[in-house]
Amino acid sequence: MATNRPSVAGAKYGTNLQKAALAVGAVFLLVGILGFIPGxxxxxxxxxxxxxxxEALLLGVFRVSILHNLVHLAFGIAGIAMARTFSGARAYLIGGGVIYLLLFIYGLLIDHHSTANFVPLNTADNWLHLVLGAGMIALGALLSRDDTGVRTTPGRTTPPAA
Structure with missing residues (x-):
């Protein structure tokens, strides 16, 4: 069973799962910052x-607002903080992935020119949310298992005896 202890004594981000959550969180943090930079x-x-x-577009493609950028910043900070533990990293990747898949569905269902599009979203955002959601869930699920398909426990390098 996973614990809230760092997976390797003295290391904050000892497992590949934790490193992936840290990387995803860092990217979200960067995206949140870039959304506030003209040009x-x-x-x-x-x-x-x-x-x-x-009408602001990050990289000329993804529609953003101040709220949208703040959400990216918060999501990034959460990822970096949750990556400190194995269970936190898994929860961040899988839970965050589910949130992004729900946001994808929401973006498909709403009229992008209505007040329901408060985030705001465009078609490029919708497709990115689908890829992010699926990718985060895949990272969380696959990296919380070792190469034999057995769920790993922080600090354990071999699967438990059968």
């Missing part, structure tokens, strides 16, 4: 706090 975010002067009328 990297086109239409920066049209950015609103929230709502479908924000």
């Amino acid at each position: 990297i975010t086109t239409g920066y002067d049209t950015m609103t706090f929230a709502g479908h009328d924000s």
Whole structure:
């Protein structure tokens, strides 16, 4: 059974699962910061706090708002913090992946020109959310198992005896 202790004595990010959660969290943190940088975010002067009328595009592709960027920052901080433990890293990757799959479905169901699009989202965001959700769940599930398919326990290097 996984514990909340770091997986390797003295190491904050000892397992591949923890390293993956740390990397994903760092990317989200970076994306949140980049969303506030004019030039990297086109239409920066049209950015609103929230709502479908924000025309700002991160990398000229992904629609963002101040709220959207703040969510990326918070998600990144959460990933970095949760990566300190094996169980936290798994929860972050799998739980975060589920959140992104739900956001993908939400983006498909709403009218992008309505007030329901408060994040805001566009088609590129929707597809990215699908890839992120599936990728995070896959990382969380696959990296919490060793190469024999047995779920690993922090600190254990071999599967338990049968």
